[in-house]
Amino acid sequence: MAVGVFDSGLGGLTVLDALVKRMPDQAFVYLGDNANAPYGTRTADDIFNLTCAAVERLWAEGCDLIILACNTASAAALKRMQETWLPGDKRVLGVFVPMIEAVTERQWGDNSPPREVDVKHVALFATPATVASRAFQRELAFRAIGVDVEAQPCGGVVDAIEQGDEMLAEALVRSHVEALLRRMPKPQAAVLGCTHFPLVEKVFAEALGPDVTVYSQPDLTAEALADYLERRPEFRGTGTGVKFLTTGDPARVSNKATQFLRRKITFEAA
Numbered sequence: 142m143a144v145g146v147f148d149s150g151l152g153g154l155t156v157l158d159a160l161v162k163r164m165p166d167q168a169f170v171y172l173g174d175n176a177n178a179p180y181g182t183r184t185a186d187d188i189f190n191l192t193c194a195a196v197e198r199l200w201a202e203g204c205d206l207i208i209l210a211c212n213t214a215s216a217a218a219l220k221r222m223q224e225t226w227l228p229g230d231k232r233v234l235g236v237f238v239p240m241i242e243a244v245t246e247r248q249w250g251d252n253s254p255p256r257e258v259d260v261k262h263v264a265l266f267a268t269p270a271t272v273a274s275r276a277f278q279r280e281l282a283f284r285a286i287g288v289d290v291e292a293q294p295c296g297g298v299v300d301a302i303e304q305g306d307e308m309l310a311e312a313l314v315r316s317h318v319e320a321l322l323r324r325m326p327k328p329q330a331a332v333l334g335c336t337h338f339p340l341v342e343k344v345f346a347e348a349l350g351p352d353v354t355v356y357s358q359p360d361l362t363a364e365a366l367a368d369y370l371e372r373r374p375e376f377r378g379t380g381t382g383v384k385f386l387t388t389g390d391p392a393r394v395s396n397k398a399t400q401f402l403r404r405k406i407t408f409e410a411a
């Protein structure tokens with residue numbers, strides 16, 4: 142048994158890297174649904190069905206606990222999966238809630254009523270499907286009041302990063318930041334709500350300026366998972382190491398992943 146880590150494609154590798162760094166002795170199975178990526182421009186029903194199929198594939202690997210290392214899946218499918226589909230002995234956790242807890246300075250499991258928090262103006266950068274889901278605003282409203290969220294659908298950035306076109310990715314990030322700043326000139330915090338964005342975090346930070354705190358997910362997710370496994374050690378499983386599975390072409394995906402993370406990664410067919 143291992144902890145499963147799922148993403149539509151390669152973006153979740155930024156989260157997986159942080160998980161391995163934080164928990165080097167934990168076994169993980171990573172599954173990228175590269176055959177169906179990107180999810181960011183799909184409908185909520187599509188994302189739900191694809192995410193359920195991927196989770197079932199990870200169950201077959203013995204993963205009773207799965208992290209959706211994909212904001213789009215976390216935002217568009219997770220709540221519906223937990224409410225209507227997930228068997229009681231399995232757990233699926235997303236990357237959204239740890240980030241919202243960080244922004245609202247809450248501890249995991251703090252179920253007290255929403256309260257005023259320091260941050261009042263939050264910029265959210267994410268895929269079009271994540272922005273359309275309004276999951277960020279919904280989860281935030283459970284925890285905080287009086288926070289103004291301006292969300293920017295960042296079309297094109299995921300594709301540019303996947304294609305290794307750094308110049309295009311940077312240009313798109315700058316134009317998305319400019320577009321958001323026209324609507325919210327002084328955000329206090331910016332949330333990078335897409336697993337690809339840590340790779341261009343510096344560009345976001347530069348374009349936003351020094352007064353904006355940028356929240357990036359990999360380390361926040363790693364802390365949240367380490368904390369969860371402390372409390373629920375039965376989900377740790379046994380063994381060590383990481384297995385990489387893809388629904389796409391393993392040779393092609395391995396090549397791209399190696400470019401993406403700048404170290405050798407070998408995928409097997411899912």
Ligand code: DGL
Pocket residue numbers: 148149150152153178179180181182210211212213214268271299334335336337
């Ligand atoms: N990994 C997805 C996310 O975090 C983005 C990639 C996609 O659009 O499939 O939102």
